[in-house]
Amino acid sequence: MGSSLDTFFQQVFNGLVLGSLYALIALGYTMVYGIVNLINFAHGDVLMVGALTAFSAITLTQALAPGIPGWALMLMGMLAAIPVCVLLSLLIERVAYRPLRNAPRLAPLITAIGVSILLQTLAMLIWGRNYLTFPQLLSSEPIAIGPATATVTKLLVIVLSAIIMVALLLLVQYTRLGRAMRATAENARVAALMGVNPNGVIAATFAIGAALAAIAGVMYASLYSVAHFYMGFIPGLKAFTAAVLGGIGNIPGAMLGGVLLGLIEALGAGYIDQISNGVFGSNYQDVFAFIVLCAVLILRPSGLLGERVADRS
């Protein structure tokens, strides 16, 4: 019987794993919102498409060439998912969002919901409605990190997410594209006057977000060993909460918000039994994210690190 401190560390570790995923997905939401003031409702479903594409690629390869090691399959799955998600996201932006850039606020939002439904339908048509078992690619032997137990997959999630987030920060801070993105996010018209192609920058933002979502999708499916057409909805919603928590439009904010939300959720789910004397169990885990969302929006709507949205005047 481990001590309660051990449980605490375990929950913190779980929270970090969950939080890393939320951070990756939240980055997609926050970047898009920062640049075009739109909640990309379909982002969670892009994650779903990534996971299912990787699933198909991996199972197909496993059938054709059985000897390939797990890590190679996972890499291949990600490399298959990324271009699919990027193309899909670019298509969505071009067809559904770009014509409505100047429309009243309700229109792109409703369109985004419609796109989300369409993606789910597409997934149902291609992959069916059943829950698909995502293959266990990496060993599930428990590894001890201090008092907590981890698996290779969980460690991979944390490490890979960290690497990607650092890379994104470097991209946004030190490259031409990053400067263009920041400029367009601040004021698209003036950026255009400075020689930035706003359509190109917006497309690049969607593409980067989609790539992150694809990777997050593959890792999410590996963690939970399941993939199905509705899997993007809840992670998408929670990731948006994370983005708002950190400050919408704020890239470090999304990272912080993601990790924080993961911790809140893991610790909450772990201790809710004790706190509520058994009234509420861990099946209320999803409610935490919504409570956090409401609390943030009511108490501190600009988020922890402050929001950065486009100047619309």
Added chain:
Amino acid sequence: MSSAPRSTEEHRRAALRATALLALVLLVLPLAAQWLGPAWVRTLAFAALYVMLALGLNIVVGFAGLLDLGYIAFYAVGAYTYALLASPHLTENFPSISQAFPGGLHVPIWASIPLGAAIAAGFGVLLGAPVLKLRGDYLAIVTLGFGEIVRIFLNNLNEPINLTNGPQGITLIDPVRIGQLRFDHTISVLGLQLTSLQLYYYLFTALAVLCVLVCVRLQNSRIGRAWMAIREDEIAAKAMGINVRNIKLLAFGLGATFGGVSGSMFAAFQGFVSPESFSLMESVIVLSMIVLGGLGHIPGVILGAVMLSVFPEFLRYSVGPLQTQLFGRTVVDTEVLRMLLYGVALVVIMLYRPKGLWPAPQHGVAPRSTPPSAARSQADA
């Protein structure tokens, strides 16, 4: 047709004729549909139910401009309230209640419908109060979260005290009873044998007509105009002396009331409620109905509701056998087709006809089409 402008008297008579014709059609419709098959009468009854829901959501989204994605939560509250008041669930699980009501809990509809409506309205105000200062996108997400929270609670409130019976739902709900007549039997009225489905259709249509009347009166009242003012420009509305907070709460509350009434009727009709019927998809379906029909325009909303509740059924009967003929099997499940329809409706309408199929006529502007890329920032009443 005379070329001179018609007088008010002529307009009134024309309107009266149209109303009489419509009433006749509505009365005869289930009898005709019965001939096609009882499933069609069921579809018509659900269409009336969806009309009520759409009208309710139209108050929140169409009149007041508050995008509510968790609307189905009020439907759920109304349904579960009726279910708890008119089924053996409470008496079976709580000995104190079974002692207080030895004959079982069978609250009649003239009490349970207002109660369901009132509790739903309470939830509406509960949702509205913290979200008053949120703008469009955030409001949508928070209301979506609210809807999901309600569903999660309904799904899990079966321990430690069994309020909602969790995922299994509540069964054996009483049907509607007017006096001694129970709506789950075939009743003979004026020489006609009306089946249970037809009776429910008449009840729902009567309620829907009532809802339409309420909505029309609201639309043309100070409250309705206040809603539209808030929708167009909240700050200007405040400057005109409108109490924005109360008006918004009123919108949420009234919209929720419509949802609650529909929910109670749904529970009575189906005899069974479970959390599955109250997912986000249902909220989106009602939203797509009002978007397709014409946001903020009552005839448009009714059109959208009827179209999107009847057409999928029509597809099921035509596309299903068609696929088997062409491909030998069902390539596309009709459930998937239904979802596809809603998604396409939302996207296509927003891109090409953002005001809906039957938008409100613009005041003082000659009709012309507006390309979506040049859509102005003024939505119109």
